[in-house]
Amino acid sequence: MDWLLAPFGVSFVERALWGGLLVSGICALAGTWVVLRGMAFLGDAMSHGMLPGVAAASLLEGSLFLGAAVSAVAMAAGVTALSRSPRLSQDTGIGLLFVGMLATGVILVSHSQSFAVDLTAFLFGDVLAVRPGDLAVLAAALVAAAVVAAAGHRAFVALAFDPRKARTLGLRPRLAHALMLGLLTLAITASFHVVGTLLVFGLLIAPPAAVVLWARSVPLVMAGAALLGALSTVAGLVVSWHLGTAAGATIAATAVALFFLSALAAGLRDRRPRHAPPPPRGGGSPRKEPEYTS
Template identity: 35%
Template sequence: MTAVGRAIVEAVLLGAVGGLISVRVLLRRLPFFTLAMTHATFPGVVLAAIAGVNLYLGSGVFGVLVVLGVLALSRRPEQGTTTAIGIVLSAGFALGVILLSARDGFAKDLTAYTVGQILTVGTGDLVAVSVVGVIVVVLVTTAGRRLTFRAFDPDGHAAAGYSPAGIDLALLLAVEAVIIVAVPAVGAILAVAVLVAPAAIARLWARDIPMMTAVAVATGAGCGLAGVLVSARYDVAAGGSITVVTGGLFAVSLAATAAWNAVGRRGGSRLARVAPGSTGGERRFRET
């Protein structure tokens, strides 16, 4: 398989996996938390490179520590969640930059670790994304109801006897795993686009969680493919291309759905003026 072929497979797989987990990230209102995790994972990636150990192993160990640390900070009564996240975000990225600045070839390494180099991915990277994808699918399939319960009714979830720490930890570890396998493709910093944007786009079009999930997976895979093709065609950074394509699709979706809703509201007003004495049954029929 050629380098471009591997890049396409990597982008599509990563986009699909990111789209799947992004729904849970959005439902739990964790986009800012995810942004902090991408920045905090950055020094782990750098340390793995400096130590000469496997990227996934080194950054994985560091990522677990990050997840546990942020969870502990956010549960301290004197520390708000936003405060803990802000500290981790800035300190994590700063630590990564300091570590990189102590090495030769700082600028080149910074680009590779922050925005990725998807054309250099190998078979091992494809296997890693596939394994993480299976883990995410298993989590969403087996714990989907609990994740939804926790997202929409945290008090009821706790009252039912469920441990919030366990399901929170499982979700955040899955998010961290996706961040780690996203590093070769889009870098540690741009990985947040893969983990947030697909669900944000899907929420504009979908009416329920299953439909939202399907749209998010398709959106993530499609944006990954489009980003690599744009990168190959115009010789620009693939990580940036994937992110820009995703952001552009979100902007278009936002404008399109706003226009559609505006037209629908005007149409409803006209119908109400034409038939002011219509019955409730007739109104419900028009609304559906």
């Protein structure tokens, strides 16, 4: 067992473990709704849309976290505003904002003669450089994400599966959508400096997508996604330690590999012949269980 426990005897790997576990929890809460609502393109666009804020903060020698937060909020506000146009599809608005924000960030970077902005660190992160202060920020973000997810759960469920019913029940779907964007913004902003903008997308999508093939309720998807994210973190750090690979990229690759294993197992399960249940005594067809429950 020394090969498994030895990496975590080093302080910076131990901090990376705790950072990855916290990120996994945050991404599970937000990523579940991203997967259930088919918002993967939006998540990708928002993760890259933080570049202008990060570049500007670096040039002004300010807080990269604050710059990323401002940029992500601006991106979410723009998506919300454009989605209200009846003549413009949401994907078109997201694509335009994505290109515009990314181009603005590249322009800001090109004006930096000293190359103050480390694009490699921004894109791929450095999970092994997590500091105690970063863990405190991630812990606070996890608590905030849990509060938002719990408070908006009923509205999120209705919005994900039947937006018209959400409006009928007075759940204010537009406000729920904005709150869901806020949850996604919180997850991406809090996590990007640990695993980078490209790799946070992997933890945001892969674990929930793997669990949604098996779980039948939203809380189970969230719990399973958090567990898979934690497993990906532990396995990725161990593999990275022994093979000398990039830790953040190895964690994300492990998460994606677990998704494909889950998809393969689900495919084999669906191919097995199933015996039809006996009809109820009163006649008629058996009741079909709902796909997901709240």
